[in-house]
Amino acid sequence: DDVAEELLKSGVTAPPTMTEMDLKLMLVELRMRLSGKMPGQTSGKKEKPASFGSSFEEAMWTKPAFEEFFNTVKATGDHNKENVVKEYVNNPDVATQRYGKDYRRLLRETEAALTAPPPVKSATLQFSGFPANMGSDACKMTLEALGGIADFECQESEDFPILVGRVTFDDIETAKKAVEQYDGMDMGMGSAIEMTSV
Secondary structure, rough: OOHHHHHHHHOOOOOOOOOOHHHHHHHOOOOOHOOOOOOOOOOOOOOOOOOOHHHHHHHEEEEOOHHEEEEEHHOOOOOHHHHHHHHHOOOOOHHHHHOOOOHHHHHHHHHHHHEEEEEEEEEEEEEEEEHHHHHHHHHHHHOOOOEEEEEEEEEOOOOOOOEEEEEEOHHOOOOOHHHHOOOOOOOOOEOEEEEEEO
């Protein structure tokens, strides 16, 4: 009775013809599904890989505007357009030479999506890529030059000689300016600054 009652609380009505063992197995499956532990179920957040297999893969992970654009192209079901976009990201010169005449508009849209700044949804940003020798105080002063800061956390990365942290500006407009000015900037540390909205 407890098993059937728990199933019912979750909105699953157990048929009266089920044996006690079948009810228990159904409850185990329900609990596994609700916790996201069923085989084949993926967890909500994917882990960013340490390195990328191609420029296209990197763009899908690091450029939200491009990912949204590519998913829109993919939703049309036109595999030729998908392949043109992938080839353009991996090798722009060759793709422009091959497809510049027939897919000119698509290539322009792809370039716009690749260079679009990431969307800013709040005044809080996560950042990484400022040089570690800059120090957290200088990093804060650099960001304060754009506008007031309500909260600031910063530390040196364990993997690279860069600073990682979180900054909350007084308003969303200042956060947008910070992303516009610093996201993608190469500080000479082998990787560009990344600023993403939280």
